[in-house]
Amino acid sequence: MEHLAFRVLLFGRGHGPGVVPGRAGVHRLWGQLGCRMPGSPAIMAPSEPSVGFVANLGGWSDAKGPAAVTNRDNIEGAARFAVLVESSADAIIGVDSDARILIWNKAAEALFKYSANEAVGQPISIIWPEHKRAEAEANVAAVRRGESVVGFETERLAKDGTLCSVSITLSPVFNDQGDRIGSSMICRDISRRLELERELRHSQKLEALAMMTARVAHDFNNQLMAIMGYTDLALASERRDDVDRSLTQVRMASERAAALVGKLLAFGRKRPGSVEPVDLNEQVRRTAELIRSLLSPDIEFELRLQDQLDSVRLDPVGLDQVLMNLAVNASDAMPAGGRLTITTRQQRLVATDPGTGVPAGTWVVIDVADTGSGIDEALQPLVFEPFLTTKPEGKGTGLGLSTVKDIVDQAGGFVAFDSRPGQGTVFHVYHHAADGRAERLESTGSRAGRSERPKSVLLLEDDDQLRALMTRVLTEAGHDVAAFSSTHQALVWSGLNSVQLLIADLLAPGMGGMDFVKRLRATNPRLAVLVLSGNGGDAPQLPASSEGFGFAQKPISPSELVDVVDSLTGRA
Template identity: 35%
Template sequence: LRANEARFLAIMDHTPLTVSLKDRAGRYTFVNRALQDYLGRPPEEILGRTLADFRPHIFADAMSAHDRDVIAEKRAIQREIRDPEGARDFLAVKFPVLEDGEVSALGTIMLDITELKRMQSTLVHAQKMEALGQLTGGIAHDFNNLLTAILLNSDVLASRIENPSLRALAEAMRGAADRGADLTRRLLAFGRQQALEPRPTDVNELLWRMEPLMHRTLGEHIEIALERADALWLAQVDSGQLENAVLNLAVNARDAMPSRGRLTIETANVELDETAARFDAKPGDYVMVAVSDTGSGMSEQVLAHVFEPFFTTKEVGRGTGLGLSMVYGFVKQSGGHVQVYSELGVGTVVKLYLPRAHEAAATEPAGAATAELPHGDEVILLVEDDALVRAHAEHQLASLGYRVVAAEQAVQALQLMNDGLRPDLLFTDMVMPGGINGRELGERARQLLPGLKVLYTTGYAGAASVALATDALSSPYVLGKPYRRRDLATKVRAVLDESAAG
């Protein structure tokens, strides 16, 4: 019997579960080592006392109510209970010890499920953000086709109309379309469906170059401090989109400090280990950019929705609710991670973890854009399923001197080439009906015509084409929708002028 008791005690003291026995009055008669550690007391200070002697009454009262139900029903009952003092969640199983059909004592086994609930919450949040990303990306795709036609037409009208009042209307239309294009870019950024050009980037230098812009944008009442780490790694990131993200965070910080305040931007090298999975991040080396303010801060309720598109606490007309959504989508698409810390009345810190680059930073090519639009006389095979966009793109390319052959679907384009068409450039939409997407069309076209130049256009890299289009979307051979006449002219000329190896 003594050996059995020793084995029982050894098992109880080595289990990670908290195990206890209490009498009907709630006084402890047995506690294992896990419960002793949880209460922070040796057994002699626990036995003969109740839970209310050690923990907050709200927690003790919930446990006592659980005890009363077990006594009344004479059966084991399982519940989830939260200890507010330690902000921990437990799965508690209470069972009766019966003697002659009556409850003589109560047993309790508790499992700490705090981390499990946090991981469940993280998973639910990630799934919600993924669903929202797919929805917003789909809307942006259709909207971009409409905006492309509007922008191309308004460019032509604004340049050809001589009547000042009518020209003003055309320019107003172009301005409205530009604002719509900016909105769809933000939606695509949130949905991780924008075309990025990641390259090794010196983040310290980028922030140094941005400082004058931030001073002008934020105003004199905001003190700006840059704390740049020495020997900072290069980040593999689209530098232009990173500038937009940092500026978005800076403007949000300014709005949280209407009177005065301090904005601090800090950089550091960070190594995330396996515990990074708790925060929906991959282990590895990252360049961290932290943007902190001394503003009003956010409540837990606001923090739970802070990355959702169109969610904003600002008054009507002060913001779209897409700033942090865009930052979230951009960093996630770049292979990074975002964390937000905030406290009401203290301020907010947003940390961007950008993947480390293992190559030298590329230098920007010299040269500036000329006032005159690039043009040419080459043959372009245009493939676009949207009739409105196809008609206007064909017209604009022809006005630049190119000879254009248009097709509605990939099958028609392949048939044209099989029939003898020899284009200098294939300009194709990425997402099309008919079973062949733009990426596949480009591959088949190059089988027919090795060395053919290919330029893709897309307003949406949806789930159906993301795997096939990944290489194209991260290359320079993509013209994002909606595009302006200058964008079209510049990109087409650039691709035609590149070597056939492209």
């Protein structure tokens, strides 16, 4: 505490951390504070009012009489201020005009892991991570111009190399003559708050999933009924053309069911996916299948998609969540029914749009419009604030639109809206147009370059029906297949036989698919590997050498399976 009071007094007089008065003067200053001087063996009582020292830019000098009283008041004020600073739960840092640290309280020690002795005298840049340096320098420049920076959320670097999520307030500090002598910084640790917000946003996704469960079950059961019905017709028919038509319908129903499950798994993922070029119209069409499942029958749903849009680079899973959140809000705004319309269009701005703040450039825009109750004018400025909700208690987290804005912001886009109470709302989502038109990538099914020589394939799949299916498909494609349901059986067989390709389910019983892969690759680095997964998660981490390593999500068609296997074994 005495160290801090001393630094507070120096800071208030305009001294930097390198300005140190003589030891005798320091000793008597600590006496006036009623504290023990560092290195002194005893606690000293406050000196008489007639003895004091005045700190100024020119140094230290004896003072008696009124000057001493004034000086003692200054010292006592510094001591009281030091108590406040040390008691703060927020990190409080004082920086001199050269951006060197002069004040560093206990909360700063706890947050950044530097002791006061280590931090004082160091440049404030010791807590700047390299990727935030330009941002921090801009803030310092603003303070030097006499401006304040309030509630700026960013990251700073601790002594042990960890990043701290903080809210920073920076203010210039002036002396009695109006000269800027430094700046004050208050850093609040917001890591816990951000963690809670992430968890709440995820719960908001789960809330949307819960809303669509009944409708999804209905749609999925429809597909199952179609599969079973057409299969029975094919089995009962003696005419080849009837069998072909029935099996075609089975195939189509299976694809619709697989797409539905895939969308649900992707939407329920906690982590965002990768940023990639996206055909916006195609992505909207796919998400529309889920949106239809959550809308009540009395809400009309329409897509108006402009042809020949430029592609955009974004996270498809994030876009799904944006559209789902906007659709849920629109549905809630139309309890008695109405119309929900999703439109895509391309817009070229030659200057910043004064209404939305969207800068000049080429934008691919999604408009989500409803004919619902609209947004109250008093609430419109707060629409994107977290936890704002007009729904009854327990019916919403108030994070739907906040999450939309966060996702769009992270993608470098903009979101705006128009709303009139009683007439509905339109949300406009802007994404940067990438170079070139979007192209839909389709499998050609080409088998050019396929090796005609049979390959030795070890298949690890615990589902009996799938194991039999894949064995038949690969055998008919000319491969020698040994199929097992557990890693223990497969391990024994692989120790006695040569294997060129391993196909393993990620969740295979026993040691697990990836552990089994690593074990076999340790003895056979050239082993080609195909890992399959049916849980909709991310691809597993690739081995150190990923040559000849493939990953595919179930369901995978027989032709796709053969193509992937032939591609991998061509490198084995």
